[in-house]
Amino acid sequence: MTILVTGVRGRVGAAVLRQLRDAGAEVRPASARPDAAAELPGEPPVHLDLAAPGTFAPALKGIRKVFLYARPDTAERFVREAEDAGVTDVVLFSSLAIDADGAEHSPIARQHRAVEDALRSSGLGWTFVRAGALATNALQWAPSIRAGQSLRLAYPDTYSEPVHEADVAAVSTRALLDEDRRGEVLRLTGPESLSARRQAELIATAAGVPVVVERVDRAEQRAQLTAVLPEAIADVLLDYQRERDGRPQAPLPDVERVLGHGAVSFAAWAREHAAAFR
Structure with missing residues (x-):
């Protein structure tokens, strides 16, 4: 096969x-x-x-x-x-x-x-x-952090449950090899709900570099996003961030249900990818 x-x-x-x-x-x-x-x-x-x-x-x-x-x-x-x-x-x-x-x-x-x-x-x-949100989304901050610049975010206290790409791959691999998963919808998040500000703190700790988060207005961040994304996608992302501003949610259980162990934490992801931020 x-x-x-x-x-x-x-x-x-x-x-x-x-x-x-x-x-x-x-x-x-x-x-x-x-x-x-x-x-x-x-x-x-x-x-x-x-x-x-x-x-x-x-x-x-x-x-x-x-x-x-x-x-x-x-x-x-x-x-x-x-x-x-x-x-x-x-x-x-x-x-x-x-x-x-x-x-x-x-x-x-x-x-x-x-x-x-x-x-x-x-x-x-x-x-x-x-x-859900991939932990690798944080790599978009890497150029600013390496340059010693602040992270300019419209919603620094927006929450997400970032999932490690290896966990997404492991669940996908299990589904490819195990036909018992046929017909299932598997919903994946990381193991904890974290604000963007907290994610930046964990990156700073892992990489051993200072990371400053600065709140800006939505229009400024929209301009940042539309430089690399279609306007409709940028607006959806910002709307999502606004809706989750200050609002953590419970992580979903399917990573653990499929793999038999908990999802990898964002702190562990940050340690694995620390070199990208230095």
């Missing part, structure tokens, strides 16, 4: 690839830019661009299972070609945005829901791994 792993240049995709190989699975890595992923150990990645349906069939040949990133505009085509290729199961890297209030207005939720719907309507087995 060969498993296709899409998006192997991404942190979650790369971790899924590594964990599957460590488990002895036969894996075919795939990337929209296989040349940029050529440094990965093992078999070189095949060309699979989820924006280019012409790349689907060659990458899917001989594949039984797929770890899939969400691409809504080509999802139905991918599903059809996967069925034609003899794929039996797909594990989708989805988003907890689907479960949030107002999800029908969120482009992030709609994007992932469209791919989930395409899989639900197919003859394929599926598992949806809906991840």
Whole structure:
């Protein structure tokens, strides 16, 4: 049985690839830019661009299972070609945005829901791994911290439950290898609810560098975000931060339920990634 792993240049995709190989699975890595992923150990990645349906069939040949990133505009085509290729199961890297209030207005939720719907309507087995905020989101602060600049945040006391990319990958790997997870929606968070300010403190402790958090108005942070993100996505993220400002939530149990141990803490993630902030 060969498993296709899409998006192997991404942190979650790369971790899924590594964990599957460590488990002895036969894996075919795939990337929209296989040349940029050529440094990965093992078999070189095949060309699979989820924006280019012409790349689907060659990458899917001989594949039984797929770890899939969400691409809504080509999802139905991918599903059809996967069925034609003899794929039996797909594990989708989805988003907890689907479960949030107002999800029908969120482009992030709609994007992932469209791919989930395409899989639900197919003859394929599926598992949806809906991840909450990834701990790796904190890496967006790294350039400012390395430069000795303050973190300028509109909602420094907004809460999230950051989940380690290795936990998302471990749950996804278990779903790929264990068909008992077929048809499940797995909702993943980290083990604790933390404000952005507290996350910055944990990074400062791990990296041994000062980190100053400064509150700014929403317009300033929106300008920061729209420099790298579409305006609609930036607005959704800021709305989410406003809604969670000063409001911790209980973490979800699915990481522990699937893996049999607790999720990795943000403090541990910060220690692992400390070099990025120095």
